[in-house]
Amino acid sequence: MIDNDHTGLKQKKRKVISDSAVLSIVEVLIRLKGIIFLPVIIATIGLDHYGVFVQILVNQFLILSFCTLALGMAFFRYTSQFEDNDVYNLSIDFWTVIGPSAILSLIGAAVIYVLSPIISEQILDGLGLSSLRLSSVLVIIGVFGEQLSRYVQSRRRFKLFGLYNIAYQLGPYLGFCIGLLIKPDLFFGLQFYIGVQFVAVISLFIIVLRTIRFCLPSLSRLIKFIRYSWGLMFSWISGGLLSKIDRYFIGYFLNPAAIGIYNIIYAVASFLDMYTVPFRKYFDVYLPKEWDSGNITKVKGQLKEGLLYYLIISVGTLAGLTLYLKPTIFFLLQKDVSYIPNFELLVFFIGIGLLCLGISRFYDPIIKFKEVNHLKLGILVVAVIVNAALNYFFIPLYGLLGAAISTFFAYLIVLSFLGVLFRLNLKPVFFIKVTGMMIATIPIYVLYRLVEVRDILSLVLCITMGITFFLLIILFLRVINIKRLKSFFV
Numbered sequence: 001m002i003d004n005d006h007t008g009l010k011q012k013k014r015k016v017i018s019d020s021a022v023l024s025i026v027e028v029l030i031r032l033k034g035i036i037f038l039p040v041i042i043a044t045i046g047l048d049h050y051g052v053f054v055q056i057l058v059n060q061f062l063i064l065s066f067c068t069l070a071l072g073m074a075f076f077r078y079t080s081q082f083e084d085n086d087v088y089n090l091s092i093d094f095w096t097v098i099g100p101s102a103i104l105s106l107i108g109a110a111v112i113y114v115l116s117p118i119i120s121e122q123i124l125d126g127l128g129l130s131s132l133r134l135s136s137v138l139v140i141i142g143v144f145g146e147q148l149s150r151y152v153q154s155r156r157r158f159k160l161f162g163l164y165n166i167a168y169q170l171g172p173y174l175g176f177c178i179g180l181l182i183k184p185d186l187f188f189g190l191q192f193y194i195g196v197q198f199v200a201v202i203s204l205f206i207i208v209l210r211t212i213r214f215c216l217p218s219l220s221r222l223i224k225f226i227r228y229s230w231g232l233m234f235s236w237i238s239g240g241l242l243s244k245i246d247r248y249f250i251g252y253f254l255n256p257a258a259i260g261i262y263n264i265i266y267a268v269a270s271f272l273d274m275y276t277v278p279f280r281k282y283f284d285v286y287l288p289k290e291w292d293s294g295n296i297t298k299v300k301g302q303l304k305e306g307l308l309y310y311l312i313i314s315v316g317t318l319a320g321l322t323l324y325l326k327p328t329i330f331f332l333l334q335k336d337v338s339y340i341p342n343f344e345l346l347v348f349f350i351g352i353g354l355l356c357l358g359i360s361r362f363y364d365p366i367i368k369f370k371e372v373n374h375l376k377l378g379i380l381v382v383a384v385i386v387n388a389a390l391n392y393f394f395i396p397l398y399g400l401l402g403a404a405i406s407t408f409f410a411y412l413i414v415l416s417f418l419g420v421l422f423r424l425n426l427k428p429v430f431f432i433k434v435t436g437m438m439i440a441t442i443p444i445y446v447l448y449r450l451v452e453v454r455d456i457l458s459l460v461l462c463i464t465m466g467i468t469f470f471l472l473i474i475l476f477l478r479v480i481n482i483k484r485l486k487s488f489f490v
Helices: 002-029 033-067 073-077 087-121 129-134 136-154 158-182 187-209 218-253 258-269 277-292 296-333 344-372 375-399 398-421 429-442 442-450 456-476 484-489
Strands: none
Touching: 002 158, 002 296, 033 129, 033 136, 033 187, 033 218, 073 087, 073 136, 073 277, 073 344, 087 129, 087 136, 087 218, 129 136, 129 187, 136 158, 136 187, 136 218, 136 277, 158 187, 187 375, 218 375, 218 398, 258 277, 258 296, 258 344, 258 375, 258 398, 258 442, 258 456, 277 344, 296 344, 296 429, 296 442, 296 456, 344 398, 375 398, 429 442, 429 456, 442 456
């Protein structure tokens, strides 16, 4: 019996590690999509129309938050606790989410279509009206894509989710670029983008349908799911506004090209939030049962440990991005961004804002498990109002740097509120280790000052040396517990 338990624990540990590896690799590939395909996009349609494309994706993201009602999060909280052979309950949960979502997706698509002329005129200098209208189809595809992906994750099929995520997010960019190479026109390329994403969603839908049966949605479960998810839905809307609203102000006060430049920096800095993905998937699926069983101390312990490892990765990344993003853009994209004032400060403020966002993710499981999602909603609403006000005043004064500063303060507000309301009981030793991480970034700055980056080879050499010194100091200062780290793999 002990051997069986031990074997089962090892198998679970291996699955968690392999799933985390797959999720990490997939997220890196997805985050790199903008950088990989950016030269083709800008070379074919220019920076102005790239800004229109970014605005299309921003619109889709925001409207999806409403159309999905965040019902898919109920898959994590409740459906994840059903066994795979409980087809009856799995089927009811699935159709209870998909049914209302399908209806709302049509409403969301209509909203985007109707608002397209206003967005084109007020934000995009009259550009891209036909593309904005066509993008309304993305709302319908996106709603089904989001709900299906959450159901698959709730079944702990993370490898399938990883393959789907590549097809759903990386595939459309590839299709978009192929379309632009055939005909350098945003509207034409967008058709390819939509076609690839549609195929990815339909394929996953077929796979899921093979594991369940058709059931009428359950009104009682829908009410239960909405009670849980309504706060998350408005939190997503607020969170979406918080992360995207600066693009609207940039387009209004500056121009579509400025949206494109800002988005390039934001996309690269978003790696700091991407690092949280494996942790979040694990927390969402594996910890609800522990929490409901009363193992709250154990849950918080895992959250704190995950936060420590996240900060080690993110602090080093933030230092490297701040100093080396400008030459990286020059060598990889052949774009000289030295004309942008205070470029390093711009990267730093966007990056530290996203670092605050990443840290705040580790408080989200407590909010979800306590089912007090409305509290985070209130915090996000405050942050959105502050962000909008700061953007309104700072962008005319400081340009893109004003948007970055606004983003930082908004995310800092969120993190501060969550830290006070949902304490992780962090000990002084934790903050000592964080200090050690900051000390470990010093060699990265020294290398930047001493070694001139003249070509791609010297850039790679400086980054490699910086990572090496950073990790060596982390180990020397015992920020990481090596024995604990080994236990994950043995």
